[in-house]
Amino acid sequence: MGTSDRDDIAETFDVVVVGGGNAALCAAMEAAEAGRSVVLLEGAPKFYRGGNSRHTRNFRCMHRGALGPLIDDYLEDEFFDDLLKVTKGETDEGLARLVIRNSEQCLPWMQAHGVRFQKSLSGTLSLERTNAFFLGGGKALVNAYYATAEDLGVTIRYEAQVRHVGLEGRRFTHVDVDIAGQRFRIKGSTVVLAAGGFQSDIEWLARAWGPSARNFLIRGTPYNRGVVLKDMLDQGAVSVGDPTQCHAVAIDGRAPKFDGGIVTRLDCVPFSVVVNKHGDRFYDEGEDVWPKRYAIWGRLVAAQPDQVAYVIIDSRSLPLFMPSVYPPVAAETIEQLAKKLELDPDKVARTVREFNDSCRDGDFRPQQLDGLATEGLDPPKTNWARPIVEPPFYGYSLRPGVTFTYLGLKVDGEARATGADGPYENVWAAGEMIAGSILGQGYLAGFGMTIGTVFGRLAGKGAAAHDA
Amino acid sequence: MTLEAIDGRGDDARGRAEAADMPLAEPAFDIFAEARRQVEICNACRYCEGYCQVFPAITRQTAFASGDLTQLANLCHNCRGCYYACQYTAPHEFALNLPGVLSDIRSDSWSRFAWPTGFAGLFQRSGAGIALALVVALALLFAAIAALPGEGAGFYAWLGHNAMVAIFAPAFLFPIAALAIGIRRYWREVGGKPVVWRDLADAGAAVAQLRNLSGGQGQGCNFEEEERYSDQRRWLHQAVMYGFLLCFLSTCSATLYHYLFDWSAPYPWWTLPKLLGVPGGILLVVGTAGLGWLKTRADPALGSPANWNGEMAFILLLGLTGLTGLVLYAVTGTAAVGSILALHLGCVLALFLLTPYSKMAHGFYRMAALVRDAQVKSGRVPASSGQARR
Numbered sequence: 137m138g139t140s141d142r143d144d145i146a147e148t149f150d151v152v153v154v155g156g157g158n159a160a161l162c163a164a165m166e167a168a169e170a171g172r173s174v175v176l177l178e179g180a181p182k183f184y185r186g187g188n189s190r191h192t193r194n195f196r197c198m199h200r201g202a203l204g205p206l207i208d209d210y211l212e213d214e215f216f217d218d219l220l221k222v223t224k225g226e227t228d229e230g231l232a233r234l235v236i237r238n239s240e241q242c243l244p245w246m247q248a249h250g251v252r253f254q255k256s257l258s259g260t261l262s263l264e265r266t267n268a269f270f271l272g273g274g275k276a277l278v279n280a281y282y283a284t285a286e287d288l289g290v291t292i293r294y295e296a297q298v299r300h301v302g303l304e305g306r307r308f309t310h311v312d313v314d315i316a317g318q319r320f321r322i323k324g325s326t327v328v329l330a331a332g333g334f335q336s337d338i339e340w341l342a343r344a345w346g347p348s349a350r351n352f353l354i355r356g357t358p359y360n361r362g363v364v365l366k367d368m369l370d371q372g373a374v375s376v377g378d379p380t381q382c383h384a385v386a387i388d389g390r391a392p393k394f395d396g397g398i399v400t401r402l403d404c405v406p407f408s409v410v411v412n413k414h415g416d417r418f419y420d421e422g423e424d425v426w427p428k429r430y431a432i433w434g435r436l437v438a439a440q441p442d443q444v445a446y447v448i449i450d451s452r453s454l455p456l457f458m459p460s461v462y463p464p465v466a467a468e469t470i471e472q473l474a475k476k477l478e479l480d481p482d483k484v485a486r487t488v489r490e491f492n493d494s495c496r497d498g499d500f501r502p503q504q505l506d507g508l509a510t511e512g513l514d515p516p517k518t519n520w521a522r523p524i525v526e527p528p529f530y531g532y533s534l535r536p537g538v539t540f541t542y543l544g545l546k547v548d549g550e551a552r553a554t555g556a557d558g559p560y561e562n563v564w565a566a567g568e569m570i571a572g573s574i575l576g577q578g579y580l581a582g583f584g585m586t587i588g589t590v591f592g593r594l595a596g597k598g599a600a601a602h603d604a
Numbered sequence: 605m606t607l608e609a610i611d612g613r614g615d616d617a618r619g620r621a622e623a624a625d626m627p628l629a630e631p632a633f634d635i636f637a638e639a640r641r642q643v644e645i646c647n648a649c650r651y652c653e654g655y656c657q658v659f660p661a662i663t664r665q666t667a668f669a670s671g672d673l674t675q676l677a678n679l680c681h682n683c684r685g686c687y688y689a690c691q692y693t694a695p696h697e698f699a700l701n702l703p704g705v706l707s708d709i710r711s712d713s714w715s716r717f718a719w720p721t722g723f724a725g726l727f728q729r730s731g732a733g734i735a736l737a738l739v740v741a742l743a744l745l746f747a748a749i750a751a752l753p754g755e756g757a758g759f760y761a762w763l764g765h766n767a768m769v770a771i772f773a774p775a776f777l778f779p780i781a782a783l784a785i786g787i788r789r790y791w792r793e794v795g796g797k798p799v800v801w802r803d804l805a806d807a808g809a810a811v812a813q814l815r816n817l818s819g820g821q822g823q824g825c826n827f828e829e830e831e832r833y834s835d836q837r838r839w840l841h842q843a844v845m846y847g848f849l850l851c852f853l854s855t856c857s858a859t860l861y862h863y864l865f866d867w868s869a870p871y872p873w874w875t876l877p878k879l880l881g882v883p884g885g886i887l888l889v890v891g892t893a894g895l896g897w898l899k900t901r902a903d904p905a906l907g908s909p910a911n912w913n914g915e916m917a918f919i920l921l922l923g924l925t926g927l928t929g930l931v932l933y934a935v936t937g938t939a940a941v942g943s944i945l946a947l948h949l950g951c952v953l954a955l956f957l958l959t960p961y962s963k964m965a966h967g968f969y970r971m972a973a974l975v976r977d978a979q980v981k982s983g984r985v986p987a988s989s990g991q992a993r994r
């Protein structure tokens with residue numbers, strides 16, 4: 137196949153897997169291990185294979201006792217509570233608990249399929265009990281899965297962009313796919329849809345969120361453009377998740393438009409003052425520890441004029457956070473720094489002076505909520521309010537960086553997708569494409585890969601067990 | 605938006621970065637600036653922490669002087685794990701290739717540290733240079749055997765013991781002195797501190813298992829199988845390294861026999877020179893053949909492509925040394941001994957003399973880097989080299 141210039145690809149597969157990230161790969165391996173013929177259609181070229189999964193570093197895993205790199209216990213109820221906190225209840229408890237319970241047996245399964253784990257990375261000690269880190273990160277995981285899938289006989293096609301999922305009533309029949317620019321029709325007895333969200337279709341994002349979304353940066357793959365999701369919704373598939381929302385964090389404003397990944401994050405907000413392009417502060421920078429706050433800053437910045445903000449710190453704060461990919465802009469005075477950041481120097485200097493004047497004496501403790509708050513400042517800074525006075529001064533620009541979108545397909549506890557007339561006969565879906573049921577809002581670190589692994593495996597097994 | 609538009613994003617980001625007065629990358633020809641750029645990206649990412657000692661060393665610092673980069677480069681074992689696991693390798697605009705840039709810094713450092721200065725570039729890079737040196741050494745040995753009278757039994761009948769010592773004592777001592785100077789220069793640049801036993805023990809253990817080529821968990825490196833792991837390179841390297849050490853010990857034991865017991869070669873099979881030398885020679889030959897073969901299968905761009913010839917010539921010279929040694933034993937008592945002896949001793953001579961100026965120096969510098977890393981890990985001394993080269 138692939139060389140034919142006809143529309144049809146003669147071969148018919150038992151299982152057609154759409155997508156090439158974690159969820160798709162898990163499904164493909166399960167189906168191939170059950171003896172089915174499997175084709176995996178990855179829209180990206182080989183180099184960019186693996187979608188957002190290639191940017192990940194860990195997955196969240198329930199466990200009773202030490203497991204792999206994980207220490208102590210992390211039990212179902214605590215896990216579920218953590219999920220409730222971030223989603224504020226926007227979760228399907230049945231599906232969420234299914235994922236949580238199944239996560240425990242995923243770890244050894246992942247190892248058996250080539251994934252290696254390492255101990256919690258330096259600077260992430262707080263996750264050593266809950267999140268298992270991949271040796272080499274998500275790209276190494278993706279590499280391992282592709283190698284295993286190849287060994288299992290899965291047919292893999294890169295640059296294979298699925299344009300249309302053929303349905304007859306509640307039955308899947310084929311996909312139409314452009315492989316390296318040429319249109320093919322591939323028939324299959326079952327299909328697993330795992331093609332991610334739509335965040336890289338900037339125009340869709342702008343329609344959903346508003347025109348300001350054109351200024352957002354996309355942290356992950358440029359290939360998740362929601363083509364398959366839209367095609368399914370147009371054909372009446374039932375959706376879940378808020379269609380207007382995306383998960384966005386504040387990242388370095390100089391990051392590339394797509395694919396900047398983990399290194400563009402900036403962890404210095406708690407030790408800074410943050411101003412908008414007019415030089416005004418707009419939110420409490422010290423509201424909580426950064427891991428609990430970084431996600432809201434994407435929205436906060438998105439709400440500012442031109443969707444940009446500027447973090448300002450002094451030299452004492454520079455060693456307090458993980459370095460980011462670009463060195464900060466540096467200057468000896470606040471005015472000079474503002475000028476380099478193309479902000480109004482007098483205005484910024486005044487804002488910083490007002491902040492400094494409202495700081496009071498007390499113990500500055502960067503590792504915990506130290507209660508060192510400003511007095512008489514609006515908005516206040518309620519922790520880590522230490523004057524910004526020690527040159528050199530440093531600045532970064534901030535922009536919203538989109539991680540994923542929430543809109544997806546509705547699935548049942550067997551990962552079966554649902555059409556207008558009930559569950560489809562032979563369509564399964566997994567990963568980011570269905571995560572909106574479980575992560576209705578917010579985000580729990582490492583849970584995306586857990587959802588993808590559990591549902592990818594369920595989908596692969598379900599599709600393999602289906603009698604055509 | 606089309607994919608073409610997406611693919612044009614590199615220019616976009618660069619434009620934006622420049623607008624913010626922040627060049628993304630310093631000029632590419634400056635390998636230190638390029639290495640610093642890449643290392644800082646890794647320091648913001650850290651996904652590769654479990655592969656080797658380089659990443660933990662990176663995370664101990666926030667700013668990287670040239671001396672720090674020299675240390676990281678010599679600590680890197682070119683296992684390539686961090687290349688194939690990296691989400692930022694080209695065509696991504698961050699264009700990470702840490703094994704490649706560290707390899708360039710490493711070989712550049714050996715050239716700079718070599719004494720007399722200026723020699724090293726030639727033999728590291730040039731296979732022809734190594735071949736020429738070998739020819740000269742061979743010619744010298746053939747000439748010596750032809751000109752000098754033999755004295756004694758076995759191969760001493762062709763070249764007397766005293767003549768051998770007269771040639772090889774300086775050929776052994778000179779490279780050691782030259783290397784000592786190079787290592788001292790290295791130590792100064794990386795800010796090394798006085799060495800204690802624990803440093804040596806720690807470094808020795810890392811070398812004994814070649815831990816940094818193990819992928820961190822014994823699964824091996826990504827040299828010849830790209831994204832897949834393979835431990836072949838480590839096994840073959842250890843065959844070469846232990847083979848070489850056995851051959852070296854064999855020669856030492858023969859020297860002891862000669863001077864302490866007044867017992868001169870040829871030695872029967874059950875003596876130390878043979879019991880050490882024969883397995884050593886076999887390991888050396890098998891190991892170098894394997895390493896040379898792997899080298900033809902790996903991507904040169906993840907090392908220093910300009911050095912490929914010189915490195916391959918070094919592998920072949922090492923293998924040839926082992927092979928001629930074995931053949932010399934095999935032809936004992938035949939008329940071939942004379943010419944095989946000249947071949948073997950010519951190889952040994954070239955190998956020794958080129959040690960400070962060829963890939964052969966890697967063991968010494970890498971050992972120094974591991975000792976230095978052990979010092980820093982112990983917490984006794986600061987991580988920074990404390991000085992910038994430029």
Ligand SMILES: Cc1cc2nc3c(=O)[nH]c(=O)nc-3n(C[C@H](O)[C@H](O)[C@H](O)COP(=O)(O)OP(=O)(O)OC[C@H]3O[C@@H](n4cnc5c(N)ncnc54)[C@H](O)[C@@H]3O)c2cc1C
Nearest residue numbers: 155156157159179187188189193298356567568582584585
């Ligand atoms: C920077 C970053 C860091 C993250 N870190 C973590 C982390 O540490 N832990 C964690 O759990 N989660 C993390 N996430 C979230 C995580 O990446 C996702 O939850 C997870 O990767 C989703 O897996 P998936 O297989 O559903 O989607 P993806 O991995 O994105 O895969 C989607 C695939 O579909 C393909 N595709 C898209 N459209 C088509 C089409 N029309 N035809 C064919 N193929 C198509 C894409 O090319 C891609 O291969 C991170 C996300 C980002 C952006």
Ligand code: HEM
Nearest residue numbers: 681682811841844845848895899915916919967968970971
């Ligand atoms: C401190 C001890 C040593 C260490 C840490 C060490 C480390 C390494 C490493 C990491 C490599 C692969 C990366 C590269 O090509 O640079 C390598 C290659 C090699 N080493 Fe060593 N080594 C040591 C000693 C030796 C010794 C004693 C010998 C034999 C004389 C030897 C022979 C070789 C050979 C033949 C290669 C292959 C070169 C190539 O592929 O280009 N090494 N060594």
Ligand code: SF4
Nearest residue numbers: 646649650651652690
């Ligand atoms: S090599 Fe790439 S994946 Fe590894 S630490 Fe560096 S930037 Fe991260």
Ligand code: SF4
Nearest residue numbers: 656680681683684686
């Ligand atoms: S090539 Fe291997 S040894 Fe060198 S830095 Fe990368 S992972 Fe470490």
